[in-house]
Amino acid sequence: MRYIIIGAGAVGGTVGGRLAQAGHEVVLVARGAHYAALRDGGLRLRTADGERTHRLPVVDGPEALGPLRADDVLVLAVKTQDGTAALDAWCDRPVAGGSTAAERLPLVCAQNGVAGERMALRRFQHVYGMCVWLPATYVEPGTVAAAGAPLTGILHIGRYPSGTDDTARRIAGDLEKCPFEAPVVADVMRWKYAKLLGNLANSVEAVTGVLTGDDGLALYRRARAEGEAVLAAAGIEATSEDEQHRVRADKIRFAPFDGSARGGGSSWQSLSRGTGTIEADYLNGEIVLLGRLHGIPTPVNEVLRRVANTFARERRAAGSMTVAELTALVDAESAYAAD
Incomplete structure (x- = not known):
């Protein structure tokens, strides 16, 4: 699976960087000075085990990426107040082989609060909630720090409004190849x-x-x-x-x-x-x-x-x-x- 991290700030940058470090394909989505820094110098991720620079594909919006792939996973990591604009930008993007992102691709809401999933379900058919327990900081454009140890974070994941499936288990399996614990739960909103x-x-x-x-x-x-x-x-x-x-x-x-x-x-x-x-x-x-x-x-x-x-x-x-x-x-x- 390819992970498209929509909002590569503190949480998104940490998740994207750790996934890339574990060998997964990752695309970062960012704006403004952060986008320019990621494009020009890569993602600098500071963690308890040192600093690494990840030179990953980065775009400032879906148009720059072109058609999406059938194995893409969209990870929504923008603040909830920015969620509607992000969802609207990505939901109608075409997916190779037919249909749109909203119809075909999983979208994971890696956000605080409980409103993001409901916003997403108005547009996307396959929505997953993620409870993010991850101490991370946006340091400056291009640099994110995550100071958790020995785990970088604990990320409960499940379908929204409830349930589990193979997609949730595959995403959790990829996250657990990183220094994350990712329990798959049928009641993610309770968390x-x-x-x-x-x-x-x-x-x-x-x-x-x-x-x-x-x-x-x-x-x-x-x-x-x-x-x-x-x-x-x-x-x-x-x-x-x-x-x-x-x-x-x-x-x-x-x-x-x-x-x-x-x-x-x-x-x-x-x-x-x-x-x-x-x-x-x-x-x-x-x-x-x-x-x-x-x-x-x-x-x-x-x-x-x-x-x-x-x-x-x-x-x-x-x-x-x-x-x-x-x-x-x-x-x-x-x-x-x-x-």
């Missing part, structure tokens, strides 16, 4: 909803800095409590923290390359890069949406969604609001919601 609850901290981290103090963690716990309440009201099951710990245990440890502390996650990276967008609508915003559908107040997640979006839109610096300031906004919204 993704559990990851969603953890990702409710992303907005807190993005606007106030990496969570190290009790106050920031307390704010995250309030957001998570709302998330757990709305999932219960909606009848949605998420993998328990105990089950996650049993599966992941100590398989991934943070192994910094230079002795530095761990940086921020995906939302923090979006603000740091000044992209102008952030995934808060599909993390905290997912909880707000479910709360409105099921009559559960979600003032904490609403404030986190709103503030994170303001930071992104105004290109404010990551970590430039204090936890106390953010908590005050949450408390005011919570008091208003209680009236």
